[in-house]
Amino acid sequence: AAELSTSINIKEPLWDQGTFVGRAKHFFTVTDPRNILLSNEYLEKARQIIQDYRQGVVAPGLTEDELWRAKYIFDSAFHPDTGEKMLLIGRMSAQVPMNMTITGCMMTFYRTTPAVLFWQWINQSFNAIVNYTNRSGDAPITVNQLGTAYVSATTGAVATALGLNALAKHVSPLIGRFVPFAAVAAANCINIPLMRQRELKHGIPVTDENDNRLGESSEAAQQAITQVVVSRILMASPGMAIPPFLMNALEKKAFLKRFPWMSAPIQVGLVGFCLVFATPLCCALFPQKSSMAVSCLEPELQEKIRASHPGVEIVYFNKGL
Numbered sequence: 001a002a003e004l005s006t007s008i009n010i011k012e013p014l015w016d017q018g019t020f021v022g023r024a025k026h027f028f029t030v031t032d033p034r035n036i037l038l039s040n041e042y043l044e045k046a047r048q049i050i051q052d053y054r055q056g057v058v059a060p061g062l063t064e065d066e067l068w069r070a071k072y073i074f075d076s077a078f079h080p081d082t083g084e085k086m087l088l089i090g091r092m093s094a095q096v097p098m099n100m101t102i103t104g105c106m107m108t109f110y111r112t113t114p115a116v117l118f119w120q121w122i123n124q125s126f127n128a129i130v131n132y133t134n135r136s137g138d139a140p141i142t143v144n145q146l147g148t149a150y151v152s153a154t155t156g157a158v159a160t161a162l163g164l165n166a167l168a169k170h171v172s173p174l175i176g177r178f179v180p181f182a183a184v185a186a187a188n189c190i191n192i193p194l195m196r197q198r199e200l201k202h203g204i205p206v207t208d209e210n211d212n213r214l215g216e217s218s219e220a221a222q223q224a225i226t227q228v229v230v231s232r233i234l235m236a237s238p239g240m241a242i243p244p245f246l247m248n249a250l251e252k253k254a255f256l257k258r259f260p261w262m263s264a265p266i267q268v269g270l271v272g273f274c275l276v277f278a279t280p281l282c283c284a285l286f287p288q289k290s291s292m293a294v295s296c297l298e299p300e301l302q303e304k305i306r307a308s309h310p311g312v313e314i315v316y317f318n319k320g321l
Contacts, residue, residue: 004058010050010071011211012289023284027092031280035076035093043085046073079133080288080318081205089126090133092283092321096275102126103239103275104268106184107247113162120161120183124154124191131195134321145198153194160186181240188232193225196320200225206297206315214308214315215301220292224319227286231321235282239274243267283321290319 016022049059049070076093079086089098102123109115128150161183193200203216204224247267250256256263291314294305305312 003060004062004064004067006053006056006058008053008064008067010053010067014068014071017287017289020284023287024281026288027280027283029072030076031092031095031283032076033093033096033276035073036088036091036097038073038077043073043077046070047078050074086133087129090129092134092279095130095279096272098126099236099239099279100268100272100275103184103236104243104264104271107240107243107271108264108267113165116161116165117158120158120187121154123184124158124187125150127187127191128153128195131192135196135199149194149197153191156187156190156194158187160190178241178244181236184236184240185233188229188236192229192232196221196225204317206301206317208309208312209314209316211316212309214305214312217297217301217315217317219297220290220315220317223292224290224317227290227319228321231282231285234285235275235278238278239271242274243270246270286319288319288321289316291316 013022013026015025017026046069049062049067052059053067076091077085088094102119106119106123109119131153132146161179164179164183164186167179199221200218203218204221206214206217206220208214247263247270250266251263256266294302294313294315297305297315305315
C-alpha cells in the first residue's frame, strides 16, 4: 500500500467549521463519552501519532481513517493551547456522564435547603474544574488565583441557588422544579468569568490565519467567555427544562407512588438522554477557533498588529469550551 500523504491538514477538524453541521459532527466526536474509557497508553499512542505526523513522520501502515481517529482522541484529552493532558472529569467527553448524574440529583433533591446546598456545591465544584480545564490560552495560573476564583465562583453560585430556592416556596410545585435550572443559568454567569478571570485581565493569545501569534487581547477574552456562557446555559436547558414536565406527570402515576426510589434514576436517565444531544450541539453554536476584526481589539494591540503585520484584518483565538 502507498504511504499516507503528509499534506493532510490535521490542525483543523475533519469537517468544515464554517457551518453548524460541520461543527456539530466535530463535537459529537469530541464529546463522545466513550473517550473517557480509553487507557493512558492509548492516549499516548494517539499523541505520538499526531506529533510524528506534524513533523512529517508517518507510522508504517497508517491509514487516513486511523490518523483522524488519533487526532480526535488527541483533541478529546489534550489541551489545544498547552498540549497538557486534561483532568479526566474536566474533559468534554466526561460532560454527559458527570452532568447527567449531578443534574439529575439536583432536580430530584431540590426541596430541602441542605440538599440544595450540597448538590449546588457539587455542581459548581465540577463546573469550576471544567472551566479551568477548558480555559483558553497557555499562561499559567497560580494556586492562589485558582483558589480565590473557585471560592468566589462557588460561593456566588450556591448563594444564588439558595436565594432562588427560598423564592420558589411561594410558587407552584411545577415552577419549583425549574429552580435548579434558573440557579445553574445564573451560576454559569458567575462561575465561568471568575474561573477565567486571568484571561479577562491579561488577555488570550490572538493569531493570524497561519497561527502566527500577534499578541494577547482582553477584548477577545470577553467575546470568548460570553460565547461559552451562552453555550453552557443552552446546553443545560433541555436536560433541566424537559424532565420536570415528565417527572411531574410520572409522579402522579401508580408506578412512582409504589416505587418512589425510582424517581432519581429515571430523572438521571432523562437528563442523560437530553445531554447526549445538547452537549455537542451547543458546543457547535460558535466556532472553537473564533475570530474578530482587528478594529475591535484594544487600541494598543491594533497599533502593534498594524505595525508588524499591516495586511492582517482578522485575528483568531481559541474560545475555550
